[in-house]
Amino acid sequence: MRAKLHLIIRIVGVVALSALLIMLFGCKDKKPFTVSGQVINEATGKGLSGVTLGCGSYGIAVTDSEGKWVKVGLQGTVTITPTSPGWVFDPQNLKVTKATKDLSIKARPDGKVVIKVGAGGSHAFAVKNNGTVWACGRNEFGQLGDGTTTDRHTPVQVNGLSNVKAITGGNTHTVALTNDGAVWTWGRNDCGQLGDGTETNRLTPFQIGGLSNITAIASGGNHTVALKDDGTVWVWGEIIQTASLGTVRGGLIELRLFKSVALVI
16 A cells, blocks of 8 residues: 555656646747748749738738738747748748748749630630730631641640730730730731731741830731830731821831820720
């Protein structure tokens, strides 16, 4: 009986000692700390707003207009997980165990979200959030931009084109505007609607030379219009303008009828 009592006392002593050690040496892990950082758009280098950062059992943080975020009251080891529809992150998650400032998380579009759509005479196209262009429909003149003249019943990616922010189409040609203000064209060119100074069809995108700082584009059946950041309008292709331009076919022409235009539709 006495031996059992001694055993019980020893067990209680060990438990009490373990609890004391945890209180003395484990308290550092339980001390609340603050973590902050920024989510950056990899393409632009600017902060990305509206990103939700999961912080385990401690709730969430959300980035502000500059992509910055702060989370207070964390304890122990916490996994930070950024999420936002249409984006992928690097790193996808990260672990923190102490107060940390200026954590940097990079973000890039996942290429799954369509942000713009349009159509030509018998073909359609879409721009995804990663700047790629996809097209389907008739393709006898290469207006789909996939390097062939094969009609497509499902979307195919346009060859060699990225960072597209606007797109438009004529009867059988297509025009894209990229983030750097450049204009790319492909498809039928019998009226010079591709703006390359020839009447040769193109099966893949071609960047128009001598045209920069474009902010908007539009197209008609066999012509294309572009607005520059200085408010001037440039046109090419088959255009009928009595008393001013006559019938124009081919290269780029500044449309002097208009100045300081704000929008091309």
